[in-house]
Amino acid sequence: MASIDALQKEIIEDFSMFEDWMGKYEHLIEFGKSLSPLDDQYKTEDYEVKGCQAKVWLHTEIVDGKLVFEADSDAIITKGIIGLLVHVLSDHEVDEILNTNLYFIDEIGIKEHLSPTRSNGLVSMIKQMKIYALGYKAKA
Amino acid sequence: MRTSGERCSSKSWITSTQVKNNKLETLEEANTIAVMALDPNKIRADFPILDQEVNGYPLVYLDNGASSQKPKAVIDTISKYYEHEHSNIHRGVHTLSGKATEKYELVRGKVRKLINAAHEHEIIFTRGTTESINLLASSLGRSAISEGDEIIVSELEHHSNIVPWQLLCEKSGAKLKVIPVDDNGNLELGAYDELLNDKTRIVSVAHVSNTLGTVLPLKEIVEKAHDQGALVVIDGAQAVPHMSVDVQDLNCDFYCFSSHKMFGPTGVGVLYGKEDLLNELPPYHGGGNMISRVTFEKTEYNELPHKFEAGTPNIAGGMGLGAAIDYIEALGYENIEAYERDLLSYALQKLKGIEGLRLIGEPEEQACVISFLLGEHHPSDVGAILDRQGIAVRTGHHCTQPLMDRYGIAGTVRASFSFYNTKEEVDILVAGIEKARSMLG
Ligand SMILES: Cc1ncc(COP(=O)(O)O)c(C=O)c1O
Numbered sequence: 346m347a348s349i350d351a352l353q354k355e356i357i358e359d360f361s362m363f364e365d366w367m368g369k370y371e372h373l374i375e376f377g378k379s380l381s382p383l384d385d386q387y388k389t390e391d392y393e394v395k396g397c398q399a400k401v402w403l404h405t406e407i408v409d410g411k412l413v414f415e416a417d418s419d420a421i422i423t424k425g426i427i428g429l430l431v432h433v434l435s436d437h438e439v440d441e442i443l444n445t446n447l448y449f450i451d452e453i454g455i456k457e458h459l460s461p462t463r464s465n466g467l468v469s470m471i472k473q474m475k476i477y478a479l480g481y482k483a484k485a
Numbered sequence: 486m487r488t489s490g491e492r493c494s495s496k497s498w499i500t501s502t503q504v505k506n507n508k509l510e511t512l513e514e515a516n517t518i519a520v521m522a523l524d525p526n527k528i529r530a531d532f533p534i535l536d537q538e539v540n541g542y543p544l545v546y547l548d549n550g551a552s553s554q555k556p557k558a559v560i561d562t563i564s565k566y567y568e569h570e571h572s573n574i575h576r577g578v579h580t581l582s583g584k585a586t587e588k589y590e591l592v593r594g595k596v597r598k599l600i601n602a603a604h605e606h607e608i609i610f611t612r613g614t615t616e617s618i619n620l621l622a623s624s625l626g627r628s629a630i631s632e633g634d635e636i637i638v639s640e641l642e643h644h645s646n647i648v649p650w651q652l653l654c655e656k657s658g659a660k661l662k663v664i665p666v667d668d669n670g671n672l673e674l675g676a677y678d679e680l681l682n683d684k685t686r687i688v689s690v691a692h693v694s695n696t697l698g699t700v701l702p703l704k705e706i707v708e709k710a711h712d713q714g715a716l717v718v719i720d721g722a723q724a725v726p727h728m729s730v731d732v733q734d735l736n737c738d739f740y741c742f743s744s745h746k747m748f749g750p751t752g753v754g755v756l757y758g759k760e761d762l763l764n765e766l767p768p769y770h771g772g773g774n775m776i777s778r779v780t781f782e783k784t785e786y787n788e789l790p791h792k793f794e795a796g797t798p799n800i801a802g803g804m805g806l807g808a809a810i811d812y813i814e815a816l817g818y819e820n821i822e823a824y825e826r827d828l829l830s831y832a833l834q835k836l837k838g839i840e841g842l843r844l845i846g847e848p849e850e851q852a853c854v855i856s857f858l859l860g861e862h863h864p865s866d867v868g869a870i871l872d873r874q875g876i877a878v879r880t881g882h883h884c885t886q887p888l889m890d891r892y893g894i895a896g897t898v899r900a901s902f903s904f905y906n907t908k909e910e911v912d913i914l915v916a917g918i919e920k921a922r923s924m925l926g
Pocket residue numbers: 550551612613614615616643645646691693694695720722723743745884
């Protein structure tokens with residue numbers, strides 16, 4: 346499994362192919378659509394990430410000592426964004442997740458394209474992912 | 486005041502299309518129309534904010550329902566006030582204070598005239614619609630509501646016309662009843678008849694729905710409520726920016742609205758109430774200005790309107806509201822209504838042409854507010870792509886969650902227009918939605 350850092354670099358390179366917002370958005374939408382949906386049993390209030398206009402659900406589990414994230418949203422752009430986060434962070438050790446600086450969001454040039462409510466949602470999402478990581482660390 | 490039925494046949498409602506169709510009999514009539522027709526380009530020049538690019542595209546501002554933009558006259562009035570005229574009002578003996586008081590009180594007169602209230606002291610300045618309704622819920626709660634009483638609202642209300650009454654019900658043991666809305670966004674008046682009874686104390690409904698644009702048949706609602714001895718509160722936040730309001734003709738007991746949705750500044754609003762009712766009502770906030778004599782044993786309250794205006798008000802905001810009213814009156818509601826009706830029918834026709842677009846609500850009478858969904862796409866996806874193209878719409882539940890539940894949807898995309906919006910902007914919106922459709926697949 347590639348490191349979080351390597352995955353971030355990969356995404357940055359991916360998005361650098363698109364010059365305008367439309368290309369970036371289309372890429373994000375395609376990416377969102379390519380993600381498998383979250384199992385319905387996790388699409389409940391217990392798994393909901395608050396603070397987003399669209400509904401966002403996040404489910405985590407520890408598999409072979411690594412923290413695995415799965416997420417979904419009822420809005421496709423949101424799903425694309427959280428999909429990127431999941432892609433980068435999932436399946437890594439809790440410590441690596443906690444020590445990560447997520448610089449790819451700033452660099453792929455979508456943050457300025459996110460409306461304030463959407464970037465608040467992004468912040469809530471990242472926070473929630475790190476809170477899960479902290480929780481597992483405390484339990485371990 | 487023209488009632489809704491009359492409005493369609495009044496002369497102001499004749500559009501340029503009808504002129505072309507030779508429906509006008511005389512040249513004289515045609516000339517009147519030409520003089521009255523609003524020129525959006527001239528109007529747009531009065532609103533400095535409209536002339537800018539957003540995300541590399543010319544701004545298309547279609548979020549007037551949330552808050553309208555301000556003409557230069559309003560902005561200038563506020564800065565002139567702070568540069569030359571500011572002083573506290575209703576208290577100083579000095580010249581500046583006297584002048585500021587006089588000017589502020591002139592605005593009360595303008596508001597009175599705007600909504601045709603009988604007296605100036607029936608106009609209470611508040612912070613906005615929300616505060617006006619909370620004032621009523623609080624003060625009526627202490628004087629007119631007890632356990633077992635009933636309060637009626639409608640299913641299309643903004644949260645600010647639901648939650649204050651819910652709080653009152655929790656406190657007093659009164660019950661909240663809800664007039665349902667039909668599939669088209671009209672109130673089910675038959676159900677209203679059944680809800681009304683001798684326990685009904687208050688009926689509080691919107692004049693215009695902020696989500697669907699529905700114009701409610703207020704006269705009928707008011708009359709039926711009065712037959713049962715209930716008081717009627719109208720949330721006019723979305724009406725005043727679009728149509729002339731005559732509170733005496735409506736015969737409502739209270740009418741609430743916000744300055745910032747009618748081209749004035751934020752932080753100011755109005756509560757209109759009938760004189761005798763306001764006199765009976767206990768005060769809301771205590772403090773300076775609302776008293777006539779204070780001792781530790783007993784305080785006597787000031788007379789109307791000051792009894793409900795504790796503390797230093799938003800003076801500059803009030804001045805700005807005055808300038809906004811002047812602006813509206815210079816354009817003339819008849820012209821605004823005619824222009825917006827034409828714009829609305831153009832927008833509805835164009836939007837209906839978009840594949841997969843579903844209008845949410847097609848009410849019998851509609852103000853310039855349109856909610857829609859695009860296929861199965863989430864409103865926030867559509868809104869985000871429109872925003873990238875410089876088009877400002879609102880997405881979400883619009884503070885009307887019970888109404889969203891009624892339609893079984895989480896939210897809508899809402900385009901809300903004003904007299905400075907143009908048909909060209911409707912075309913840009915339509916092209917923007919088409920782009921969203923192709924991008925979202
Ligand atoms: C119908 C309606 N009522 C009440 C309000 C609340 O107005 P304000 O936030 O100005 O107090 C709004 C504003 O969105 C509204 O549209």
